[in-house]
Structure formats: C-alpha cells, structure tokens
Amino acid sequence: MPYQELPLTTPNPILSWANHDLSPQEIAMAKNVASLPFVFKHISLMPDVHLGKGALVGSVIATKEAVIPAAVGVDIGCGMAAVKMPFTEAQLDGKLKKIRLDLEAAIPVGFEQNKNVERQVTNWQGWSDFKHLQSGVKNLETKAMKQMGSLGGGNHFLELCLDTDNQVWLMLHSGSRNIGNQLAMCHISTARELAKLAGERLPDPDLAYFVAGTEEFTSYWHDLQWAQHYASYNRDVMMSRFQSVVEKHLAGGKKTKPLLSVNCHHNYAEKEYHYGEEVYVTRKGAVRATQEDYGIIPGSMGAKSFIVKGKGNPQSYCSCSHGAGRLMSRSKAKKQFDLDDLIAQTQGIECRKDRGVLDEIPGAYKPIEQVMENQKDLVEIVATLKQVVCVKG
Structure with missing residues (x-):
C-alpha cells in the first residue's frame, strides 16, 4: 500500500503509510507538528505509528534551521543491532536454556549495570569528549562507563533467532541508557524555558525547539551526536558478548566471522539532503532506508522480525518503520x-x-505482517527471522 495524504488542513501535508485510522489524539499530535513554521515539505508517518510525547512514535520530521529535542525523545540513539552467524538450527539442540542463562549473566538488564569496566569500553574514543557535555551530567561519567554494555528496560531485548534457511542470527534492541536520558531531559527543559521566556504560543509545550546558530542549538546538537555514538557503541559491546556466549556453546569458544552485521538507530536526528536541500531529519521510531541501508524491523516477542534493505523512497525521507508498534x-x-x-x-x-x-x-503489539505489507515501497525483505531465545530488559 503506498502512502496517503491525510485530509487535514495543515500548513504542511501529512503523508501516512498506516492502514488504520488514527485516533483523535494521534491526529491532533500530527497536526501540531505539521503546523510548525520550520517544518520542511511534509511530515511522514510510518505504518507502526502511535502516540508519543510531543510527536508521534513512527514519524519522520524534516526541519529547516531548527530541531525539537522532545521529538527525538529521551532514549537518544535507541536502535537495533543484528548479526548473521555461521551456525544452523541443528547446532542449538538442547542448548537454548544454557544460552539464555549465560546471556542473562553476561549482559545486565533493567536498572543493572556492569560491575567492572572492560577494555572495549574504556577504549571508546567518545570519553575524551565527555567534559564538553551539558554541565548537568558532569557527575555521570563513571555511571555511563558502567552502563555501556548493558541493555536497559522496557521493550529492550536480546534475541537468538533463526531465519527461513535455519541460519542463526543474534539481535538486540537498546539505546543510550541513563546518560542519553539525562542529556535529553536537560535540553528539553532548556527548550521549554526558552519558549516560555519568548512568550511563544506552541500547540504543545513538548514541541519547544532550538534555532540553528544559537548557543543552545549548538550545545544540543553536540550532545545529541555524542549520545547517538554512545548508543551505537553500546550495542557493539553487547553484541561482542552475545557472540562470545553463542560461540562458547556452538563453536567450543572459537571466534567466528559474522556473515552480515547491521547496527541502526531508530530514535535520532541527523543532517541530510532531501529534495535538493540540506535539512535536519528527526526519526522518532523510524529507521533510515536509503538504497545503501540495511535495517532491522523487529516484531513483538513471539512474532517474526525482518532484516530489510532500503528502497530510498523520497516521500518517506528514505525511512521505514522501526517495529510493529504498540496496539x-x-x-x-x-x-x-x-x-x-x-x-x-x-x-x-x-x-x-x-x-x-x-x-x-x-x-x-500490532501484527508485524500488516506493517510490512504497508511499506513495500519503502523496503525489501532480506531475511525473515523467528526468535527461539528472548531476554527482556
């Protein structure tokens, strides 16, 4: 199903890939964003779209000379990683529970953090820039170090999966942990204060924004990029441990080379070119899907998940959904x-x-098959996965 333009009177059109009717609250939220003066061209809603804070989860917002910190959200850089391993289903026989228990021992979940900081973590180049982050997080460096390589809670997960050829895949979902959350809250609070001081009448206080060229924008953009790098590297650290656990049980501890690796954000903002212009693109619960991009679209626990390749659809700002979306x-x-x-x-x-x-x-959650059907013009499916082990945050 291609997109449809919602029949709403807003300064900027709203294009939707969802096949379900939006609730009155969801429509109001979409209209609020589409009415902002700095929005570029149109808003794109992905098939898994649902209520968020300020902006809908599953929305892609391109802006000129401004960015909305609450639209990016508090789990900066939240996303997915997946690795295709040179193992098959037959090698898993009788080992699933042991793998799950070892995973739970190797990777802290919920509010837990690592007791020790490993070399892979201390080697991350981002630590040298920590002193330049917003002053509100200056006491959190040790915690950020101990949390790197931990999963977090909510809908974050680790999964051992099989594709339709019975090949083993490792998949995980996590973000920038407490440090990303704290950075986001500091900047969201600043944006709200600025809007208040300026006497600005926003349709929603959570749509307070920073204007490019200002000190506040520069500070937020710096911290945002730092937290996005942290989130991506956090997934790398966990995936290394995940691989070691699986190699222990399936290869006698011998290191193996993955057949394919994917690591992608679905809560973030970047500077990109669209329709011949440089814009800031915020993907709030959406994955970049240019023709060069591999992406990961997970279903719920117990449902299928998909590894995809982007089609570079310009109307979606080269984006696709980030999952099934909550029902x-x-x-x-x-x-x-x-x-x-x-x-x-x-x-x-x-x-x-x-x-x-x-x-x-x-x-x-929404049925993932329907979500995939709705975005045939956004991505092609590379692999269909079904989980056999799941560790929740």
Missing part, C-alpha cells in the same frame, strides 16, 4: 492479559514467562 499501553496490556496468555503466546520460545514481562506480550 495498547503497558497498563492496558497488564489488565487485558494474564500469565496463561503469555505462556500461550510465547510457546516454543526460551524466555521469561512471568508477570514482570506481561506488558511485552505479543498481543499488545
């Missing part, structure tokens, strides 16, 4: 489903099956 809130999922539902919906998957992950039940 219901976490609190609603906990009310609607019980433990028996979770056990039934995650049958055949080695994972936790307790109330602590009930809000991540597959039934709380």
Whole structure:
C-alpha cells in the first residue's frame, strides 16, 4: 500500500503509510507538528505509528534551521543491532536454556549495570569528549562507563533467532541508557524555558525547539551526536558478548566471522539532503532506508522480525518503520492479559514467562505482517527471522 495524504488542513501535508485510522489524539499530535513554521515539505508517518510525547512514535520530521529535542525523545540513539552467524538450527539442540542463562549473566538488564569496566569500553574514543557535555551530567561519567554494555528496560531485548534457511542470527534492541536520558531531559527543559521566556504560543509545550546558530542549538546538537555514538557503541559491546556466549556453546569458544552485521538507530536526528536541500531529519521510531541501508524491523516477542534493505523512497525521507508498534499501553496490556496468555503466546520460545514481562506480550503489539505489507515501497525483505531465545530488559 503506498502512502496517503491525510485530509487535514495543515500548513504542511501529512503523508501516512498506516492502514488504520488514527485516533483523535494521534491526529491532533500530527497536526501540531505539521503546523510548525520550520517544518520542511511534509511530515511522514510510518505504518507502526502511535502516540508519543510531543510527536508521534513512527514519524519522520524534516526541519529547516531548527530541531525539537522532545521529538527525538529521551532514549537518544535507541536502535537495533543484528548479526548473521555461521551456525544452523541443528547446532542449538538442547542448548537454548544454557544460552539464555549465560546471556542473562553476561549482559545486565533493567536498572543493572556492569560491575567492572572492560577494555572495549574504556577504549571508546567518545570519553575524551565527555567534559564538553551539558554541565548537568558532569557527575555521570563513571555511571555511563558502567552502563555501556548493558541493555536497559522496557521493550529492550536480546534475541537468538533463526531465519527461513535455519541460519542463526543474534539481535538486540537498546539505546543510550541513563546518560542519553539525562542529556535529553536537560535540553528539553532548556527548550521549554526558552519558549516560555519568548512568550511563544506552541500547540504543545513538548514541541519547544532550538534555532540553528544559537548557543543552545549548538550545545544540543553536540550532545545529541555524542549520545547517538554512545548508543551505537553500546550495542557493539553487547553484541561482542552475545557472540562470545553463542560461540562458547556452538563453536567450543572459537571466534567466528559474522556473515552480515547491521547496527541502526531508530530514535535520532541527523543532517541530510532531501529534495535538493540540506535539512535536519528527526526519526522518532523510524529507521533510515536509503538504497545503501540495511535495517532491522523487529516484531513483538513471539512474532517474526525482518532484516530489510532500503528502497530510498523520497516521500518517506528514505525511512521505514522501526517495529510493529504498540496496539495498547503497558497498563492496558497488564489488565487485558494474564500469565496463561503469555505462556500461550510465547510457546516454543526460551524466555521469561512471568508477570514482570506481561506488558511485552505479543498481543499488545500490532501484527508485524500488516506493517510490512504497508511499506513495500519503502523496503525489501532480506531475511525473515523467528526468535527461539528472548531476554527482556
């Protein structure tokens, strides 16, 4: 299904790849963003679009000479990594639980962090720039070091998957941890204060923005890029450990060479060229999908996931969806489903099956097959994956 232009009276058009009707709150949120004076051309909504803070999750916003920190969000650089390994399903026989337990021991989840800081972490070049970050995070360097190589909570996960050729894949979802969150909150607060001082009437306080060329913009853009690099490297560190765990069980600890590696953001902003002009592109729950890009579109726990190649669709600003998208809130999922539902919906998957992950039940998400059908003009599918081990944050 190609995109449709929503029949709304906004200064900038809203193009949607979703096949479902947006709720009144979602329409209001889309209209708010599309009415901002610095928005470029149009807003693009991905097939998994749903309510967010300030801007819809699953929206791509191109802007001229301005950026909205709350549209990027607080999990700066959140994204995915996936690695295709030279192993097959037969080699996993009888080893899934041991792999899951070793993964849980190797990679801290939730609010946990690493007890020790390994060399791969201390070698990261970004630490030399820490002193130039926003002053509100100056005491967090040690914590940021200990959290690098940790998963976090919510919908973050580690998964061992099989593709349709029964080849083994490793996949994970995580971002910039507490340091990214704190940086984002500092800058969002500054943007709100500036809007207040200027007496600006915004359609939503969360759409407070920074103007290019100002000191505040420069500071935010610097910290944003730093946190995005942190997030990407955080995924690299975890993937190294993930590979070691799998190699221990499937290759006797011998190092192996991945057949394909992908690492992509889906909560971030970058300077890019579109329609012949340089613009700032914010992807809030969306993946870049130029013709050179590989991307990862995960389904929910218990559903399929997809490795994709971009088609470079200009109307979407060369973007695609970042997942299935939530069908219901976490609190609603906990009310609607019980433990028996979770056990039934995650049958055949080695994972936790307790109330602590009930809000991540597959039934709380949109059907991933429909999401993929809606973006045939944005990506082509390279591999279809099904998880056999899942560790939730």
